[in-house]
Amino acid sequence: MATLRVQPGAIVQVLGWDEAFVGVETADPEAYARRIQQGVLDRTRLHCSVGIGDTLVRAKVATGFGKPRGVFRLTAENWLEVMGDRPTIELWGVGSKISRRLAGLGVTTVAELAEADPDALVAEFGPRMGPWYAELGRGDGSAVVDDTPWVARGHSRETTYQQDLTEPSQIEAAVRELAAHVLDDVAAEGRPVIGLTLKVRYAPFVTKVFTKKIPSTSDRAVVVERALELVGRMDPDRPIRLLGLRAEMPMPDDAREGHTPTRGGW
DNA sequence: TCTGGGGTCCTAGGACCC
DNA sequence: TCTGGGGTCCTAGGACCC
Numbered sequence: 001m002a003t004l005r006v007q008p009g010a011i012v013q014v015l016g017w018d019e020a021f022v023g024v025e026t027a028d029p030e031a032y033a034r035r036i037q038q039g040v041l042d043r044t045r046l047h048c049s050v051g052i053g054d055t056l057v058r059a060k061v062a063t064g065f066g067k068p069r070g071v072f073r074l075t076a077e078n079w080l081e082v083m084g085d086r087p088t089i090e091l092w093g094v095g096s097k098i099s100r101r102l103a104g105l106g107v108t109t110v111a112e113l114a115e116a117d118p119d120a121l122v123a124e125f126g127p128r129m130g131p132w133y134a135e136l137g138r139g140d141g142s143a144v145v146d147d148t149p150w151v152a153r154g155h156s157r158e159t160t161y162q163q164d165l166t167e168p169s170q171i172e173a174a175v176r177e178l179a180a181h182v183l184d185d186v187a188a189e190g191r192p193v194i195g196l197t198l199k200v201r202y203a204p205f206v207t208k209v210f211t212k213k214i215p216s217t218s219d220r221a222v223v224v225e226r227a228l229e230l231v232g233r234m235d236p237d238r239p240i241r242l243l244g245l246r247a248e249m250p251m252p253d254d255a256r257e258g259h260t261p262t263r264g265g266w
Numbered sequence: 267t268c269t270g271g272g273g274t275c276c277t278a279g280g281a282c283c284c
Numbered sequence: 285t286c287t288g289g290g291g292t293c294c295t296a297g298g299a300c301c302c
Contacts, residue, residue, distance in 0.1 A: 016273095125276095125277095126276075126277060126278095128275095128276065128277085129275095129276065129277085152273080153273080153274070153275095154272095154273080154274090155272085155273090156271085156272060156273075157271085157272085158270085158271060158272080159270095159271090160269090160270065160271090204268095205268075205269070242270090244271085244272095246272090246273090
């Protein structure tokens with residue numbers, strides 16, 4: 001990320017541990033991309049691929065065509081030519097479930113999604129997601145790279161146990177352990193806890209979550225108590241394969257307004 | 267495929283209020 | 285006693301991404 005940030009004119013929006021958008025205006029994006037790759041290689045000895053696009057979605061999808069170590073450009077001009085005949089699951093944000101539901105509407109390719117009846121999409125996926133999928137099919141959307149530092153909504157820990165938990169004492173100890181880690185992460189940000197989610201995976205891989213809003217607190221003991229209360233909602237008779245605990249934190253005022261998340265559309 | 271960990275966001279339904 | 289309409293908040297579940 002540091003290497004990206006020193007590129008001339010670059011605005012960097014981190015997407016994950018190893019991925020970022022770089023917003024830049026340049027007459028020769030391929031040359032710019034090659035310079036980024038060289039810079040990253042020099043500094044980290046890691047290769048990367050670069051996608052160039054006129055929207056965030058197109059740039060993101062383009063990185064896939066760049067792999068390995070390459071550069072690929074995807075714009076309004078060649079989007080349908082490159083993506084049109086491909087299955088919808090290749091879109092960023094369409095997974096196995098959504099692609100199957102789209103198929104149920106007679107939409108199997110990106111081109112078909114791009115031309116799909118908006119009303120049908122809204123009826124199937126709702127007023128937000130419906131239009132968003134249509135936009136995705138066209139590769140449209142925001143082209144704004146936002147370098148506002150990410151503010152986490154929450155922190156969580158989960159553990160899959162080598163042996164299923166069955167005893168209440170084991171379960172309580174496990175939750176306390178998870179809570180300790182989560183609280184460390186939360187405390188590192190100096191923000192209180194306003195909600196908890198207990199995740200449980202029972203023996204044959206059945207997963208449930210229990211959530212609870214709590215009065216804002218930074219008191220570790222209080223958070224642990226609230227977490228243990230959630231344990232009471234679990235089925236006491238089923239062996240437990242996994243437990244997880246997530247703490248939700250309030251958003252600072254200046255981080256709440258402004259950038260809308262991935263799905264709503266940039 | 268017999269299945270890890272850390273995240274985010276959206277939707278539906280129920281409770282509750284005016 | 286039964287019934288409208290609009291709104292918010294909370295919880296559970298679902299889906300996706302790296």
